[in-house]
Amino acid sequence: xxxxxxxxxxxxxxxxxxxxxxxxxxxxxxxxxxxxxxxxxxxxxxxxxxxxxxxxxxxxxxxxxxxxxxxxxxxxxxxxxxxxxxxxxxxxxxxxxxxxxxxxxxxxxxxxxxxxxxxxxxxxxxxxxxxxxxxxxxxxxxxxxxxxxxxxxxxxxxxxxxxxxxxxxxxxxxxxxxxxxxxxxxxxxxxxxxxxxxxxxxxxxxxxxxxxxxxxxxxxxxxxxxxxxxxxxxxxxxxxxxxxxxxxxxxxxxxxxxxxxxxxxxxxxxxx
Numbered sequence: 001x002x003x004x005x006x007x008x009x010x011x012x013x014x015x016x017x018x019x020x021x022x023x024x025x026x027x028x029x030x031x032x033x034x035x036x037x038x039x040x041x042x043x044x045x046x047x048x049x050x051x052x053x054x055x056x057x058x059x060x061x062x063x064x065x066x067x068x069x070x071x072x073x074x075x076x077x078x079x080x081x082x083x084x085x086x087x088x089x090x091x092x093x094x095x096x097x098x099x100x101x102x103x104x105x106x107x108x109x110x111x112x113x114x115x116x117x118x119x120x121x122x123x124x125x126x127x128x129x130x131x132x133x134x135x136x137x138x139x140x141x142x143x144x145x146x147x148x149x150x151x152x153x154x155x156x157x158x159x160x161x162x163x164x165x166x167x168x169x170x171x172x173x174x175x176x177x178x179x180x181x182x183x184x185x186x187x188x189x190x191x192x193x194x195x196x197x198x199x200x201x202x203x204x205x206x207x208x209x210x211x212x213x214x215x216x217x218x219x220x221x222x223x224x225x226x227x228x229x230x231x232x233x234x235x236x237x238x239x240x241x242x243x244x245x246x247x248x249x250x251x252x253x254x255x256x257x258x259x260x261x262x263x264x265x266x267x268x269x270x271x272x
Contacts, residue, residue, distance in 0.1 A: 017112075017134035019086035019101055027078045032056065033070025033122060035097070036078060044085065047099040048138050049114045050126035050176060052152065065157045070122040077113060078104060088133025099131055118142045121150025124158070125246065126176070129213065129261040139266065160244065163197040163205045169255035178246045179205065179257065180268070186238040193217065193235060195243075203254040207245050213260045220262040222271040242268040 029037035033051025036044050051074075052067035085100035093099055103110035114134070117123040118141035125138045145153055152158040161169055163181025184204075185196045191211035198204025209217055217223050244266040247257035259265060 017101070017137045019088045019133060021084045021086055021103070022100070024082055024084045024105060026082045027080065030071055030075045030079055033067065033074050033117065036074070036083075036102075038083075038098075043095075043097040044083075044102060045093060045095075045097040045099055046102055046114050046117070047089070047131050048101065048125065048127055048134055049117055049123040051117060051123040065155045066122065066152050069151065070117070073120055073122050074113070074117065077111065077116060078102075081105070083113070084110065089131030090128070101134060114138060115141045119145055121145035121148070121153050124152070124176075124178070125263075127261065127263045129216070132261055132263050135263040139263075166198065166204050166254050169205050169249055170251060173249050173251050173255065176246070176248050177257075178244060179249075180242070180244040181205070182242045183239050186235050188214075188235040195238065198254075201253060205254060206252075206256045207243075207265070208256060208258050210258065210260070216260075217262055222267060223262070225271065240269075241271075244268060 025038040025040055025042075027036045028039050031037060031043065032054045034046045034049050036046070038044060051070040052064035053061070054063050054067045054071065055061040082105040083102045084105055085098065085102055087100055089099070091099055102113045104113065114123070115137060118125065118138060123142075125135065125142045127135050127138075145151070146160075158178075161172065161177050161179045163169075163179050169177075169179065181197045183195050184198055185201075187194045187196075191214055193209035193214055194201070195207040196204060197206065245257055245259060246264050247259055250256050250258065257264075
């Protein structure tokens, strides 16, 4: 069986996520399933994952399914324990929270918190263009939990959506979703990449890449081998390929996800 390809890397063999350890602190509070408070007063957002969200004081916000369970799991893993922070990209977000991969301090073997939450089925992979480290291992952990139907993956709220069902996708506008389907057509127009999942781009689901981000995609496999000259004709050869994409659904000529970095796309079709 051919290996699945994630943003151009084979996942048939285990690859190490190698980031240099930085500072170590004790966790004094678990805020939600992906955020903790350290003993020095700083909040740490466990970068690379998104756990089910709690309202956290937002009056109009409804808790996502299994949000309490995700927080409880993280409490079990780290409450009043020391963690070592590892940095692999941007270190502070717009809310002033520290962004880090976090490992428990253990005499036997440190536990990678992000990977463990994904393995338990209590988070999804959620990367950024300036924080993409460890994506391969994180995606693998998520895939294993999803295929086993653990926790969130047994709940319809989090199921992978069908790219061909544009009406259902439109109803999910404003939400972070995983969407899977076959690319019907692909084009490079004025520096912007369009992957269309239907015959009518004005109403069907589309994945887009802004011009400012296109070079990042075109420099990565499988894009690189398909787009030697970055011409529209070579981009068109992506048609017929199947993929899984993750991102926030917006409405623009039908449902749309704008991706900013290759790790948001998992290719489900083999490339020559």
